[in-house]
Amino acid sequence: MFWQQLVNGVTLGSTYALIALGYTMVYGIIQLINFAHGEVYMIGAFAGLIMVTVYKVNFIIAILVAMLVCVPLAILIERIAYRPLRKSTRLAPLISALGVSIFLQTLVTLIKGGPNPLAFPQVIQDTVYVLGPVRFSTVQVIILVMASLLMVFLQFTVKYTKIGKAMRATSEDYEAASLMGINVNRVVSFTFAVGAALAGAGGVLVGMYFNSIHPFMGVSVGLKSFCAAVVGGIGSIPGAMLGGIFLGIAEVMGVAAGFDTYKEAIAFGLLIVVLLFKPTGLLGLPIQRKV
Amino acid sequence: MEAVVSVLSNPYYIQVVTMMGIFLIAALGLHLITGVTGQFSFGHAAFLSIGAYSSALMTIHLHTPFLLNMLAGGLMAALWGIILGFPSLRLTGDYLGITTLGFGEIVRVVFINMKITGGAGGLGGIPRETNILLVYVVVALTIWGLCRIQNSRFGRALAAIREDEIAAESMGINPLLYKIKGFALGTFFAGISGALFAHLMQYLNPADFGFAKSFEILNYVVLGGLGSIPGTILGTAVLSLAPEFLRFVKEYRMLIYGGLMVLMMIFRPYGLLGGVDFVQLYKKLKARRKARPT
Secondary structure (H helix, E strand, O other), rough: OOHHHHHHHHHHHHHHHHHHHHHHHHHHHHOOOOOOOOHHHHHHHHHHHHHHHOOOOOOHHHHHHHHHHHHHHHHHHHHHHHHHHHHOOOEEEEEEEEHHHHHHHHHHHHHOOOOOOOEEOOOOOEEEEEEOOEEEEHHHHHHHHHHHHHHHHHHHHHHHHHHHHHHHHHHHOOHHHOOOOHHHHHHHHHHHHHHHHHHHHHHHHHHHHOOEEEHHHHHHHHHHHHHHHHOOOOOHHHHHHHHHHHHEEEEHHHHHOOHHHHHHHHHHHHHHHHHHHHHOOOOOOOOOOOO | OHHHHHHOOOHHHHHHHHHHHHHHHHHHHHHHHHHHHHOOOOOOOHHHHHHHHHHHHHHHOOOOOHHHHHHHHHHHHHHHHHHHHHHHHOOOOOHHHHHHHHHHHHHHHHHHOOOOHHHHHOOOOOOOOOOOHHHHHHHHHHHHHHHHHHHHHHHHHHHHHHHOOOHHHHHOOOOOOOOHHHHHHHHHHHHHHHHHHHHHHOOOOOOHHHHHHHHHHHHHHHHHHHHOOHHHHHHHHHHHHHHHHHHHHHHHHHHHHHHHHHHHHHHHHOOOOOOOOOOHHHHHHHHHHOOOOO
16 A cells, blocks of 8 residues: 555656656746746646547657657746846746746636636546556556656756756856856756746646646646745755656655545645755755855 | 616625625735835735734624724734744744744634634624724724834834845844734734635634635735735735636636736736835925926
8 A cells, every 4th residue: 555655656746756857947047936936837738638639659759759749948038038137136937937828828818718626638548557466557657667767868968968057057147157158048948948848847747647637737736846945945956856756756755645535735834844854855955154 | 877876885895895805905014014124924814814803703702893893803813913923033034924824723723612712613693793884994004104104214124134134133123023023013914814804704714714715815915016015905905806706607707816916927927016106105205396397
């Protein structure tokens, strides 16, 4: 029973982690809470749904298309709603992000014709594998494999490529990086693009897992993933992965322990507890107060 | 003229204007926290709900007079403001914002799970006690009180913390203590506003006080002009009436609303009236009148 819940928790948590990575990378570079990220994830899920129902493609192609749809969307959002506000107060881009998020939710609701959920068809033969005390469904295996592949790929990009180096430099010191000849605007766009690609993939995977998507799905998952990013230490990439999986396990275990009516509050409760003991998250660096 | 009278006496418009006043009180409370003290709070709606539920439950079960219940609602919200403020106001900036956001969601889920609040089905049967006159008397008192606070030693200490916490600390201001006091006052107004809301709608549902509501109130404060009372009033008026004026576009209403939020921020990042203060405007006016030879 425990091991089964652990596997379910890690599966759910890895979808949170995929979305949390987008929050954490953007925050690491321009200290912006990108509240429209949840909507990018929602649009990824809808793009995947259109691909599997209308074009009847393989789920891998659906995921790739969803990623390709989300990338230009996120770059566009950054260009229109965040870039003009980069030098202004902290709250201005936040409000702008909320505006984008309301806009996209309404847009999808209008195109779809109502806020009610749509069924996500079963795209693969679901077989159950038994491994000792644990039962895996095919969807769970796909989620775990896809999520780990994407995270390894991300880690590789950030660690070993030139643009990854530029990303790390920009998040360390935005000004100094631009003085060193790094095109910071391109780095910011790239960061948004990578985060959006992960969120798009996450959207399709969640659609496959829960078999239902709706225009407001990005709100609650977005907030919880954001919590995951903060619990792990916002700005830290391994932190987002750890935080996502930690929250996923906590949520599944909490529901299994009989707190199912408090499901939506578990992530936030943990967040507050972690922040009180470790004010910058599990893997975050301490803030230095400078005069 | 007749058209104006018919609009003014239309119960629907009276309701809209009353609601605007109620949210103005909450927005003024948030103005003290975010605009004056510079602390992020993304969970203001939670304090509204605390004030709303505690006053409504007092009215229903204890039958105490409404004004007392309203005050109790405000005090209850302030109490929770202090309980949350003590640990979380040590955090700064975004971390504080996130903690308050988390608190807001937790409060909502707790109200859904509580028996006495009627759970997810909501709490009905609250007598109607709020009217437009009472709301605007409270609004006037709130504005008067905030003007007094902002131009007092206490208000200047809060502004000093917003401008530079370390400098304020070295001037002998205890930032944590002042932040908690400011937070408690701000949440007190939220509680009062919640109590008025409960006794106007006669029905409460935890879903009305989610994170969307918190950000709506934050919008009022930021779009009007952070740190300015006239700005907060203007922001609340514009944004709470905007959905009514946008009714003709029907289903595109929220689309335009979201788009307008982005455009307003891009063209006026400091809000419509960023940095305008009633008392200072008055003083300037007086000085100008004195300077003019009579």
